[in-house]
Amino acid sequence: xxxxxxxxxxxxxxxxxxxxxxxxxxxxxxxxxxxxxxxxxxxxxxxxxxxxxxxxxxxxxxxxxxxxxxxxxxxxxxxxxxxxxxxxxxxxxxxxxxxxxxxxxxxxxxxxxxxxxxxxxxxxxxxxxxxxxxxxxxxxxxxxxxxxxxxxxxxxxxxxxxxxxxxxxxxxxxxxxxxxxxxxxxxxxxxxxxxxxxxxxxx
Numbered sequence: 001x002x003x004x005x006x007x008x009x010x011x012x013x014x015x016x017x018x019x020x021x022x023x024x025x026x027x028x029x030x031x032x033x034x035x036x037x038x039x040x041x042x043x044x045x046x047x048x049x050x051x052x053x054x055x056x057x058x059x060x061x062x063x064x065x066x067x068x069x070x071x072x073x074x075x076x077x078x079x080x081x082x083x084x085x086x087x088x089x090x091x092x093x094x095x096x097x098x099x100x101x102x103x104x105x106x107x108x109x110x111x112x113x114x115x116x117x118x119x120x121x122x123x124x125x126x127x128x129x130x131x132x133x134x135x136x137x138x139x140x141x142x143x144x145x146x147x148x149x150x151x152x153x154x155x156x157x158x159x160x161x162x163x164x165x166x167x168x169x170x171x172x173x174x175x176x177x178x179x180x181x182x183x184x185x186x187x188x189x190x191x192x193x194x195x196x197x198x199x200x201x202x203x
Contacts, residue, residue, distance in 0.1 A: 050079050051154045058153065067194070070166070070187035073159045074196055077184075080156040081130055081144050085198045088185045097195075100167060101180035103160060104129045104143070114164055115178040122165065128157050160184075 050072075057065070057072035078088055088098050105112045105125045112125065127147040149155030163184055170188050171178055185196040 045079065047079065047154070050076050051151075054153045054159075066166075066187040066189070070163065070185065071196055071200060073163050074185040075201060076154060076159045077130075077156050077163075078201075080146060085201055089196050089198045089201060098130060098184045099181050100164065100184060102131050102133060103164060103184065104131060105161070105164075114168075115180070119165070122161060125157065125161060128160055130160075 053072040053075055057068040074088055077083070078085070083098075086097075100114060103114060105114060105117075105122070105128045107121065107124060107126055112121065114122075127145055129143040129145040132142040146156045148157060166187070167182055168178070170176075170193075174191060182193070183195055186193050187196070188194065
């Protein structure tokens with residue numbers, strides 16, 4: 001029996017007006033909701049966890065791990081830019097994942113060129129934006145911006161520039177041209193590019 005029919009049979013003889021029928025159905029829904037289990041909500045991670053991961057990945061006296069450093073960096077970016085995992089993790093051919101050409105950096109109001117910008121100017125960047133183009137939220141053209149922070153390690157501008165510089169160094173070391181389509185959430189094992197996947201972040 002459908003929900004509509006069960007509501008109409010609740011007390012058909014006393015009142016058959018549309019209002020009374022709707023009232024009886026709403027009463028049934030209210031009763032069912034009370035019997036449902038409470039919703040399981042996903043709680044946001046605290047910023048202390050992001051800071052802990054960054055400190056762990058960049059701890060002094062510990063051999064650097066490109067995978068751990070890239071993972072900590074991209075988690076920091078996702079935290080501050082409120083990104084869903086599908087926006088920044090995926091495969092090399094995944095068009096919905098942020099790439100280098102989604103990043104814009106500024107010195108004051110001047111847009112800088114990530115490919116040819118000298119290191120000293122890149123370190124002087126005052127703000128940056130991530131531009132949504134093919135991401136899964138379907139909001140093409142949206143941008144989220146961040147500026148400088150006083151934290152020595154955990155702030156999105158520095159973390160994003162660190163990822164960009166990591167790509168640039170790899171391109172130069174392996175004598176490859178700058179690839180603006182390279183995924184932001186990647187690291188390198190020798191000559192091989194490795195993409196960070198959803199499981200790497202959530203497991």
